Amino acid sequence: MPDLPPPTLRLTIDTDALAQNWRSLDAMSGTARAGAAVKANCYGLGVDTCVPILRDAGARDFFVAHWSEVPPVLRHVPPDQVAVLHGVVTREEADFARAMGVLPVIDSLRQAEIWQAAGGGPCHLMVDTGINRLGIRPDEARSDAIRALDIHALLSHLACADEDSAMNTSQLHAFESVRERIPHRIASLANSAGIALGANYHYDLTRPGLALYGGIPRPELRDTIRQVARPEARLIAVRKLERGDTVGYNALFTAPDAMRIGIVSLGYADGILRSWGDAVFTHDGTDLPILGRISMDMIALDLGKAPELGEGDWVALPYDLPEAASRTGLSQYELLTLLGNRFERALT
Numbered sequence: 336m337p338d339l340p341p342p343t344l345r346l347t348i349d350t351d352a353l354a355q356n357w358r359s360l361d362a363m364s365g366t367a368r369a370g371a372a373v374k375a376n377c378y379g380l381g382v383d384t385c386v387p388i389l390r391d392a393g394a395r396d397f398f399v400a401h402w403s404e405v406p407p408v409l410r411h412v413p414p415d416q417v418a419v420l421h422g423v424v425t426r427e428e429a430d431f432a433r434a435m436g437v438l439p440v441i442d443s444l445r446q447a448e449i450w451q452a453a454g455g456g457p458c459h460l461m462v463d464t465g466i467n468r469l470g471i472r473p474d475e476a477r478s479d480a481i482r483a484l485d486i487h488a489l490l491s492h493l494a495c496a497d498e499d500s501a502m503n504t505s506q507l508h509a510f511e512s513v514r515e516r517i518p519h520r521i522a523s524l525a526n527s528a529g530i531a532l533g534a535n536y537h538y539d540l541t542r543p544g545l546a547l548y549g550g551i552p553r554p555e556l557r558d559t560i561r562q563v564a565r566p567e568a569r570l571i572a573v574r575k576l577e578r579g580d581t582v583g584y585n586a587l588f589t590a591p592d593a594m595r596i597g598i599v600s601l602g603y604a605d606g607i608l609r610s611w612g613d614a615v616f617t618h619d620g621t622d623l624p625i626l627g628r629i630s631m632d633m634i635a636l637d638l639g640k641a642p643e644l645g646e647g648d649w650v651a652l653p654y655d656l657p658e659a660a661s662r663t664g665l666s667q668y669e670l671l672t673l674l675g676n677r678f679e680r681a682l683t
């Protein structure tokens with residue numbers, strides 16, 4: 336088979352911005368060091384692209400969610416720097432962790448027993464301080480299964496760090512009291528937003544994810560965090576509409592006059608969902624509004640303000656994340672992780 340021709344979608348990763356974001360979050364973490372959440376294929380941006388950059392910037396603590404995410408990360412960093420947040424749900428997962436030398440995050444008494452039965456060894460422990468997803472309850476701290484563990488990092492996760500919520504302080508207090516009751520070497524509470532909550536939340540290790548990749552979960556991070564992901568699409572067709580012509584699924588747009596439109600091949604599989612209707616593509620600062628409904632693999636753009644654009648030219652998706660989140664009704668997490676694998680990854 337000949338080489339594939341280059342795709343009409345490209346996702347440029349600003350490697351400088353990614354490295355700088357890690358360094359900024361590490362500096363903001365004060366005496367704590369920053370790790371890196373690299374689950375979900377580095378929030379959609381690509382493990383093979385992002386993990387080496389985070390490693391070279393200085394990160395030494397990498398977090399994934401699933402065991403299936405371990406092998407790609409191990410191409411770039413040693414196993415004792417990788418932890419699996421979902422822990423050991425089965426004996427097979429515990430055996431795999433031990434064989435690979437990767438640390439599980441123990442998330443329940445049952446997981447603690449599975450880990451010990453498989454032979455145990457160093458692990459992290461998640462304590463639930465109110466988010467009610469994973470983690471032992473504080474009143475389980477002194478149980479035999481937990482006492483038997485060799486706990487490296489004691490973790491908890493904040494539910495509302497991106498808001499000024501009373502829950503932040505209540506989780507902080509719950510974490511404080513459980514810390515005294517469980518032997519551990521280091522403690523870790525803050526995600527990206529938690530880093531901006533201040534020194535009380537930093538402990539020994541912070542675990543930023545979203546903000547590494549350009550997400551801005553709190554206004555305090557606005558001037559520090561730089562955009563990392565820049566998706567672009569090529570116009571695969573340009574056409575003229577007459578007054579009264581309609582565009583796309585369900586004919587939701589009707590041309591008020593003769594106009595030029597461009598088609599990009601982009602849609603649901605690329606994370607561009609119907610809720611994107613009010614978003615505005617751009618070319619060199621010129622706005623190119625979306626016309627009609629986002630259809631399966633196709634989006635029509637108004638080229639009224641860009642007469643110079645023709646077939647084959649590149650246009651930019653609106654990926655200022657806070658702004659895109661408010662226009663699409665999607666969270667910044669979703670906007671990143673939904674970007675599919677039809678984009679060719681390019682580095683700057």
Ligand SMILES: *Cc1c(COP(=O)(O)O)cnc(C)c1O
Nearest residue numbers: 372492526527528542543544545
């Ligand atoms: C995903 C995750 C993080 C990173 O959170 P962000 O909000 O993306 O910074 C940190 N810790 C745990 C346990 C996580 O699941």
